[in-house]
Amino acid sequence: MILGENILLALQSLRANPLRSFLTLVGIAVGIGAVLYVVVLGQITEKRIKQRLESLGSNVLLIRPGYSRMRGVRTGESVVNLKWSDAREIVSTSEVIAETVPTYTAPGVAQYKDQSWNTRITGTVPAYEAVNNDRPIEGHFFTQEETNQRARVCVLGATVHEKLFGNASPIGEPLTIKSKRYTVVGLLGAKGESWWNPDDQIFIPLTTAQERLFGVDHLSTILAQMRSSRDYDEALFDIETILRRNHRLQADQDNDFRVRRQDLYLATVQETTKEIANFVILIALVSLMVGGIGIANVMLVSVTERIREIGVRRAIGAKKIHVLLQFLIEAMVLGLLGGVLGLAAGLVFIRVMTGEALILPWNWIGYSFAICAGIGVAAGLYPALRAANRNVIEALRYE
Amino acid sequence: MLIEMQQVEKVYRLGKIDVPALCGIDLQIEANEYVAVMGPSGSGKSTLMNIVGCLDSPTAGRYLLDGENVSHLSDNQLSEIRSRKIGFVFQTFNLMPRATALRNVELPLIYAGVPSGRRRQLAVQALEKVGLSDRIKHKPSELSGGQRQRVAIARALVTEPALILADEPTGNLDSTTGQEIMEILSALHRAGNTVILVTHEKELAAQTGRTIGLRDGRIETQEEAAQSAAAEQAGSIGLTPR
Numbered sequence A: 001m002i003l004g005e006n007i008l009l010a011l012q013s014l015r016a017n018p019l020r021s022f023l024t025l026v027g028i029a030v031g032i033g034a035v036l037y038v039v040v041l042g043q044i045t046e047k048r049i050k051q052r053l054e055s056l057g058s059n060v061l062l063i064r065p066g067y068s069r070m071r072g073v074r075t076g077e078s079v080v081n082l083k084w085s086d087a088r089e090i091v092s093t094s095e096v097i098a099e100t101v102p103t104y105t106a107p108g109v110a111q112y113k114d115q116s117w118n119t120r121i122t123g124t125v126p127a128y129e130a131v132n133n134d135r136p137i138e139g140h141f142f143t144q145e146e147t148n149q150r151a152r153v154c155v156l157g158a159t160v161h162e163k164l165f166g167n168a169s170p171i172g173e174p175l176t177i178k179s180k181r182y183t184v185v186g187l188l189g190a191k192g193e194s195w196w197n198p199d200d201q202i203f204i205p206l207t208t209a210q211e212r213l214f215g216v217d218h219l220s221t222i223l224a225q226m227r228s229s230r231d232y233d234e235a236l237f238d239i240e241t242i243l244r245r246n247h248r249l250q251a252d253q254d255n256d257f258r259v260r261r262q263d264l265y266l267a268t269v270q271e272t273t274k275e276i277a278n279f280v281i282l283i284a285l286v287s288l289m290v291g292g293i294g295i296a297n298v299m300l301v302s303v304t305e306r307i308r309e310i311g312v313r314r315a316i317g318a319k320k321i322h323v324l325l326q327f328l329i330e331a332m333v334l335g336l337l338g339g340v341l342g343l344a345a346g347l348v349f350i351r352v353m354t355g356e357a358l359i360l361p362w363n364w365i366g367y368s369f370a371i372c373a374g375i376g377v378a379a380g381l382y383p384a385l386r387a388a389n390r391n392v393i394e395a396l397r398y399e
Numbered sequence B: 001m002l003i004e005m006q007q008v009e010k011v012y013r014l015g016k017i018d019v020p021a022l023c024g025i026d027l028q029i030e031a032n033e034y035v036a037v038m039g040p041s042g043s044g045k046s047t048l049m050n051i052v053g054c055l056d057s058p059t060a061g062r063y064l065l066d067g068e069n070v071s072h073l074s075d076n077q078l079s080e081i082r083s084r085k086i087g088f089v090f091q092t093f094n095l096m097p098r099a100t101a102l103r104n105v106e107l108p109l110i111y112a113g114v115p116s117g118r119r120r121q122l123a124v125q126a127l128e129k130v131g132l133s134d135r136i137k138h139k140p141s142e143l144s145g146g147q148r149q150r151v152a153i154a155r156a157l158v159t160e161p162a163l164i165l166a167d168e169p170t171g172n173l174d175s176t177t178g179q180e181i182m183e184i185l186s187a188l189h190r191a192g193n194t195v196i197l198v199t200h201e202k203e204l205a206a207q208t209g210r211t212i213g214l215r216d217g218r219i220e221t222q223e224e225a226a227q228s229a230a231a232e233q234a235g236s237i238g239l240t241p242r
């Protein structure tokens, strides 16, 4: 019945000490803001990973060179043993592999007029487009013919496009890589940054990359697309058999390559993101606890300052429960204001940091308010009980 | 009989020493009486008022308020009685400093559970009775001492209590302003209210119907005032009788 009155009273008393109230709110606000930030960031990462998974499909295997070892100790250097012939043999021999995509990636600088951009150059084959479901939004992916001719053509990732061309169309424009001119034939859509930025990349024919640009004959990766994700075990067996034979490995030697299922790998990334999130949430909880202690402290001061007021209220008819509620609600309002402040700060921060159109995590905002109210009540309980249980006559005589 | 006390005692315990503040008080006060309580400092005036006003319970004896035995009630029940039957006026006014006169006067009605529309109406009426209808939006800091005490009186009478208790209400006011407050209390009495006034000053006590003299926690004297008969002509200034 007197809830509204008490909220009004609480706001009045908070307004009477604006600085003190604000400082008390900060602890709660930091905690809530941090939780919100982590939750939203987790959601954004998850969304992007899901998009990648959808475009990649769960039936793509990633083959990479193994690490070189010196007497069983990893020396970190990648072995240069993965060859185009491996990729060809896997797709022609194994019945469960539908397609293989060899790639070679190395850093490089691209120039357009007076702009230059440090990026990664990936040589690959036209099948890359279909296997990765990565279609140009302008122009086309390079063709088999261009690959055969070792043509100097390239397809730009969205970030490279933005850095070199801004909003202008790049199709048909000349790009300079290692002082040779490449013609832009295609532009890929933005996939969004997650743990790395797949948009910061230039694609050229693998022949051009290996023979004309970098002068190498090995690969960075082979993508192997299975006919069905159910064929995983068989596909793995085929790849191992073919590569071990091609690389002439003895029975007692370890594989000099690694095979990874993309979807499982992404799941690991997701797992890691969750772990980081949990850690930040732990820190946020500590901050919330500190905030709670701050509220309790301010409420104790507030009660002491108002002992006389408590006596007067009791004398004119307030019951203990009225006084208890008055201070509990004041503490709760403090907590909730902290929450509102934290949510606002968190949302602004996310906006600035990610530039994402926000999907507001309403359930989390709901939890936040519940948590803040809970902290307020818990922190205010002892001070409120002290206020309610004061002897009326002594309170009235208190100077 | 509004107030009936039989052998009421109050002993404060300070560590191991017992301090007797009231010893065997027998007291009767009729409805619509105007009574002054006098006595030297420490004689037990405030202690008596606290018990009469149900802020405290006697350690021994019986106290009937409006026919109801209130000697051994719980804290909650005492609050209830204060809310319904008692109006306090304090020496130091004790208004809520951040609330307007109107909100201050509304406060007892909030605890009595009166709905807000009615609350406002009653508070405005009470402020009219003490002649402050043009100051209802003022805060205590924007009012003079006398005006503050009038707000406090409005707060005490807004619930239409059976009993108005004023513990040295003029103690913090100059004599002219004090006399204004005394006139308001007299008017309340004439309008049918029961008023008990604690005071140090003989002239103020003389304006009431009966003076009770306290000394060392006992009633020493009780004097009927001559002019008390005049109080019978009630209602002359438009105050509603209970």
Ligand SMILES: Nc1ncnc2c1ncn2[C@@H]1O[C@H](COP(=O)(O)OP(=O)(O)O)[C@@H](O)[C@H]1O
Pocket (backbone or CB within 6 Å): B012, B013, B014, B019, B020, B021, B039, B040, B041, B042, B043, B044, B045, B046, B047, B048
């Ligand atoms: N809360 C208390 N604890 C202990 N002694 C008290 C308390 N309140 C009053 N007393 C004592 O009781 C006696 C009467 O006090 P009080 O009623 O305040 O007198 P008065 O109002 O007439 O000055 C005094 O001796 C005083 O010291």
Ligand SMILES: [Mg+2]
Pocket (backbone or CB within 6 Å): B045, B046
């Ligand atoms: Mg006193």
